[in-house]
Amino acid sequence: MSASQIMAEFDDARLEDPAALARADEVLRRVAGAGARIRIEAEKSAEPIASLEPTKPRAIIAVGTEARLVRAMLEPTCPVPFVAWPRHGLPGWVGPLDLVVVMAPEGGSPDLVATVHEGVRRGCMLLIACPPGSAIAEYAGSRATTLLPTCTGDPLAVAVQMFHALSRLGLGPDVDPQQVADAMDKVAEECSPFVDLAINPAKDLALALADSQPLVWGGSVLAARAGRRVAEALRAASGRPALSADADELLIVLDAASSRDPFEDPFEQVVSDRRPVLLILDDGLGAEAVHVARNRLIAMAEGRDVRVSLISHHDGSEIERYAALLATGWFAAAYLEVGLTADDDFDRR
Known part of the structure; x- marks a missing residue:
């Protein structure tokens, strides 16, 4: 401006x-396309999400983009303690019994890459949404890691897939990405x-x-x-x-x-x-x-x-x-x- x-x-x-x-036009199209981006991300992550089974970690630690949004969604109903961690690294008590949730739709900063690497080193369960070729995906490889591949760079679209995954794990409310996309499409029609x-x-x-x-x-x-x-x-x-x-x-x-x-x-x-x-x-x-x-x-x-x-x-x-x-x-x-x-x-x- x-x-x-x-x-x-x-x-x-x-x-x-x-x-x-x-x-x-570019700005308006970007807002109007929010529903389409949710559908694209849903298709991209459908297979890994379908493979998830209910689990009950000792605690959930959310880091990266929209960690506080994850907290806002999960805290009222989450059956285990939840922490949105805004700083580099992980709390000292985090270990193999805990689930680390990471959203990095644009690939993540060096600090976030180091945090993920720390989670792998400690043997944590990891649920990570990021581009497949990003540094975070490269450092996140472990048998306890579930990778949700992303491609749009849209934090909200990626967050919706993460909520869907967490609901499959039994750790959050039911979320249907298609219904969220429909809600945004309806707004796009009304505000065209x-x-x-x-x-x-x-x-x-x-x-x-x-x-x-x-x-x-x-x-x-x-x-x-x-x-x-x-x-x-x-x-x-x-x-x-x-x-x-x-x-x-x-x-x-x-x-x-x-x-x-x-x-x-x-x-x-x-x-x-x-x-x-x-x-x-x-x-x-x-x-x-x-x-x-x-x-x-x-x-x-x-x-x-x-x-x-x-x-x-x-x-x-x-x-x-x-x-x-x-x-x-x-x-x-x-x-x-x-x-x-x-x-x-x-x-x-």
């Missing part, structure tokens, strides 16, 4: 302009550039966020995880701040928002004056505390004249809802960038 794009005014006409949308702004949820959301500072909140563990990913996409698309945080932290930011001046000139607005917009990611999951926190956020926003926008997906499994929330947010970020980009130098993320 260039400095000129950061300072550009949002033009909603670009969201219906074929030329402007054509400049964003060929769907009019009036009925396109992603274009409508981009319009709501056009001149604002997004405050993103998801109540359930997975919705909160999606919120962080959506905030990252919004920052990359606009070059502006976008905050994803817990309810208590967002309440402080909302409370500090001054009431809107009905006489202010929107054309004289500067970056520091951008008002917050509360973006809620709702997957219909979570305990009563989630509903209480949501009501508090909405009440505070309404009391400060802060707009509230919603991405809501209540159908399907937990991972289907997560994927749908994420896809909608990604489309909105793409349209936000379209609206802020006036020239032919569209920054392809």
